[in-house]
Amino acid sequence: MSYSREDVKAITDKVLNMAKADAVEVRFAGGERSATRYANSTITANLVEHDQEVQITVFYGQKSASTSTHQFDDGSLKSAIEQAQELAKRRPDNPELMPPVKPPQDYLAVDGALPPAVAFGPAERARLVKQSVDVCEKKGVLGAGYIPKLHWTDALANSEGLFAYYRYAEASFILTCRTPDGTGSGWAGTTGLKDVTKIDAAALSEVAADKALKSRKPRAIEPGNYTVILEPRPAARLLSLMLFSLNARPAEEGRSFMSGAERGTTKLGQKIFGENVTIRSDVGNPILRQTPIGPDGLASRPITWVEKGVVKNLFYDRYWAKKQNKAFSPTGPQQSLVMDGGDATIDQMVKSTKRGLLITFFWYIRPVEQMTLLNTGMTRDGMFLIENGEIAGPVQNFRWNDGPARAFNNISMLGRAVPMHIGEAYDFPGTALVPAMKIEDFRMTSISPAV
């Protein structure tokens, strides 16, 4: 399903005309989510989901309430509106409630829905699976992969006259190859591509299959602190662990990594990471082509969060900014996220390493201690020992206990930033531009025979 600007405007106008309150806000989300999944080199699921939803929020002074419905006929919309009105009137005042954002908001022009991605259907996905499985068979491994596609529209309208609209289409190709005897596993993938012609299923399958073959029968080595080379996927997961801390409120409330030593203070302006760490929200980035609509419908602009290791900005929502007498942020930390890279290749990183680990994937990362960003996680799907600048062979997976607070002070080389999802799954927007990283002194704490 495709929802044009006119389609959506007609829906939000209809709700705004029906709903009576001091103010009304309508969020629309809808479109197609499709996916093809395969395992043991055969398709196991192929699906097309259509969904549409409006979230309706009504405001009465400092009271508000929201309801949602997926049906847009008069009866369903009327019911949702009346329920929101009733809930809002029965709620206590909320001093943190901010009025809807007023127009005009000057959104950057972003074309997120390129025709090949919009048209990317189940038959094309099945063909990519066939290409992948053919490579797997040639190499003698089993392929398990996932090709998600989103063709989605997000919009926000309010009774002040604001109308924000963004439609995008993107796809990913991710696979894990395993050797039939279960002793080797390899991963490769690319995510969040607006230009789906860049998906090369055969090439990615070669990478994953080769990793699976090369990782067979890994040997156990001692846990300890290692130089690690993180390919873009584990690097993206590591980057994700610091995003929450960019919120000003928990920092100023004294409950996040960005909190200062004294309650109410933060690390803004302090150098907390190495000189080579710069993290930005590059709204309008021509590769990411992500939403130009910020929190509450504000027009987003590029912002630098960390520059050369120094905290340059924290995210202030409109309420917290008003309370603290600061400027609010029209851009959230997850929007169009870019970590600046360098020009090193993985090969150069390996050649420069006396003893270390080449890591393909991080798995099941969970926080251990929020104030220090200490997290734990596992390596997975191909880890290799490096000795004297060369790959010495596969090694068994490690559990690690570390995090960006230490690791981003220990980056010695950076690769070119490439699109990679920062989340555990790949289903929602969340692709950033992330470089491979060489990090010194990363803490591996125990071993696992899991392959």
Place this chain on the structure above:
Amino acid sequence: MPRSRRHFLQSLGAGAIVAGAPAWAFARTFDPTREPAPPVRDPKYREWSTVALAEAKRLGCSYSDIRFTRNRAQSIGVRNGQILRGGGGFGGGDATETYGFGVRVIHSGVWGFASSPLVTPEEIKRVTGIATDVARASAIAKKRDVQLAGVPAYDEFWQVSIEKDPWEVPLEEKVEHLRSVTSTMQKNPAVMFAVASMSFEHEWKYLATSEGSFIEQVFHFTSCDADATARTGQQVKTRSYGQLGGAGYEFLLKADMPGRAERIAAEAVEHSMAKPVERGLKDLVLLPSHLGLTIHEIVAHATEVDRIAGYEANYAGTSFVKIADLGKLKYGSKHFNVSADRTFPTGMATVGFDDDGVKAQKWPLVKEGILVGLQTNRETAHLVDEKESRGCTFANHWRNYPFLRMPNVQLEPGPKGSPTVDQMIADVKDGVLVDGSGSFSIDQQRYNGQFGGDAFWEIKNGKKTRMVSDFTYNAITTDFWANLDAVGPPETWEHHGLTGDAKGQPVQSNHPSHGSAPCLIRKIMVGAAYA
């Protein structure tokens, strides 16, 4: 012959890109003001189901089903007495509603699935066509046909019985209940933040299959949570208490957040001042509130047949358990008895029938430490040479495809007269008592887990001495359960619900329960995360 992509896109409705909203967007579907919930045995759904099943048959599908669901959810959160707005504008007593259907078919030996929120006979027919097209398109990358275990046809209605309908409790009463909890916690001056929340979900589900089943089910889910956060110096700690169950408002009242609030606050403060635990091998006394997640991660997931067979290799992972291990693998000590159970009252994964139309059942997974059972559905039963499914198919939304999800997986209590928590503590020289769940992580084959908790007390020479911080333990699954030295008696067994169990692609969240009695586990490595 697979249909062309162009044909597919036409059937998908790309022609809807016209000025103004497409007519179908306003198609009359369902009026909640006049139809507060689809009435039991409404003949409309049998009629509409028949549209899908007949169309699938006409298109040459060897199997088809259609599943309608309608979910209503409400969540309310209060922080320091102030009502919260959660992500997406929800959380402050706001309500969400979602209604739609999904059609699943097998054509050319492959699954196809499509779904829509536009519940009309015309759309049902169209979506059935899409599901069939998708299956046909997939056949080019097929190695073998889907093979389903047999199932009897059922024509039944089943529902979760509740004492008090959460939807009939006024919003004001719910908010007041939460405010009383945060107010009690805030009486402790060292508490920075006091948060209390509750949420409810009502689900109606109607499944019709080409095997002849017409099954209607009604579910209720209730959960509550109370958290207090305290900071001493740079140490910030949150103490949490929560309960989830397949039940009504009575479940929340029994959870008694107001009665526990003072203790939650005091323990948050004590934890923020606590000294780190000494590292090393220690005996652990684990309470049921903690064990739920451990059972989930290193028993329940490891015994899912689809994982074992490689279906989840690209995401959730595989398993250290092999099918050939059935009846042989020593999973734990003789005290270790685990059951899978879709029938347990108040269980979060309790159903009358699964989303394949298989009747709910209870069966053993581990008996006296030996692996004796696995979790299957119709698609995977043949992999363990079983003729019938164990009934583990589930989809969390009408929009999503059903696949193998874990049932309630419960650790059976020890026999009458088994040691209580106090007796376990008395039997420990150097150990830790652990309550609640915290940081948790496990490898993709479920060998190496690292688990934290919510609150920890040092045990020295048979006595609980002081609260400690910086606690995690490392478990290699079979070694961990091999060191299980005692399980509490039946009267100490507790049910604990869980949500957010992620699996599948697109990822879906499941909500099982994992009950247990307190356990004593010997010689486990503690504190390595903070070394």
